[in-house]
Amino acid sequence: MSQATVQTLPFTLRGGAGTLAAWESTPPHGVEMRGTVLLVPGFTGSKEDFEAMVPILSAAGFRCVAYDQRGQWQSDGPDEVSGYTMVDFADDLNLVVDQISDDIPIHLVGHSFGGYVARAALVAQPNRFRSLTLLASGPSSISDVNFTPPQLVAQLIESGGQQALWEQMNRSLAPLVPPAKLEFLHNRIFATKKANMIGIMRVMEGPTDYTPALRATALPILIAYGNSGDLWPPSVHERYAEELNARTAVYDGVGHLxxxxxxxxxxxxxxxxxxxxxxx
Structure with a gap:
């Protein structure tokens, strides 16, 4: 099925702190609807992180919804860091599920921090979901991870705002990313609320271990990751998959995206x- 026949349309959802910007695509005419998929972006991300995936999945028969989390890019969010707890993010996700699906469970995909939010939302309301995919989303952000400690990132943003974070990102991205994409990433960082980024880092300083609760749901889980330069080494993803009785998908030569x-x-x-x- 040609992806050219798939349309991705912007729309808005209701979040706990205002409007959430979203995309939706449905299978083209003649393709059987096989289910609904919700895609959740991570730290400094947005719905655009799934731009290349949405038409492929819809052409395969899946209705896809992706959204900017509260305070990200084009979504509303509070100016206070206190409005960005894990409960806030997870409640938003489950509120989105209420709006895009009646009683039919959906497939949930979370990238990086979006995977943390997906876990919390699923544990809160497991009957609303058909499966969970953790995409480049390891078990912990404070151990076995190749990333600056969240507390230090939060301090950087508190003192220097979006500009300080962008300077850090731009040094690594500029040689690798086309100018148009780099401009988009720049605009997105500065449109994302400072409180969102600090709040996420504070959440990631000590995320709850959802492993026992996830196992108890008995829902199918896929852990998908790159084996070259992801924030978590392959061995960490492998161990996490074993703990969750999850399937794995591994991408050679791929990093965090x-x-x-x-x-x-x-x-x-x-x-x-x-x-x-x-x-x-």
């Missing part, structure tokens, strides 16, 4: 996973 570096492969793995889930 398999959704952008290998979108077709990620989508093929997702469709295969969801097909297996539906066949259970």
């Amino acid at each position: 398999p959704n952008e570096e290998r979108p077709a492969r990620v989508c093929a793995d997702l469709v295969a996973f969801w097909t297996a889930v539906d066949a259970r």
Whole structure:
């Protein structure tokens, strides 16, 4: 099925702190609807992180919804850091589910910090979900992770705002990213609320271990990750998959953004996973 027949349309959702900017795409005419997928972006991210995946998944028969979390990019959010707790993010996600699905469970995909939010939302209301995919989203942000400690990142943003974070990011991105994409990333950072970024870092300083609760749901889980330069080493993802009795999908030569570096492969793995889930 040609992806050219798939339309991705902007729309708005209701969040706990205002309007959430979102995208929606549905299967083209003649393609059977196989379910609804909700895609959740991570720290400094947005719905655009799934731009290459959405048309592929919809062409395969899945209605896709992706949204900017509170305070990200084009979504409303409070100016106070206190408005960005894990409960706030997870409540927003479950409120989104209420708006895009009646009683039919959906497939949930969370990238990086979006995976943390997805875990919390799923544990709170497991009956609303058909499966969970953690995309480049490891078990902890404070141990076994190749990332500056969240507390230090929060301090950087508190003192220097978006400009300080952008200077850090730009040094690594500029040689690798086309100018148009770099301009978008720049604009997104400065449109994302400072309180959002500090709040996320504070949440990540000590995230709750959802492993026992996730296992108790007995929902199918896929852990998908790159094996070259992700924030978590492959061994950490592998161990986490064993703890969750989860399937794995591994992308050779890929870092923290398999959704952008290998979108077709990620989508093929997702469709295969969801097909297996539906066949259970």
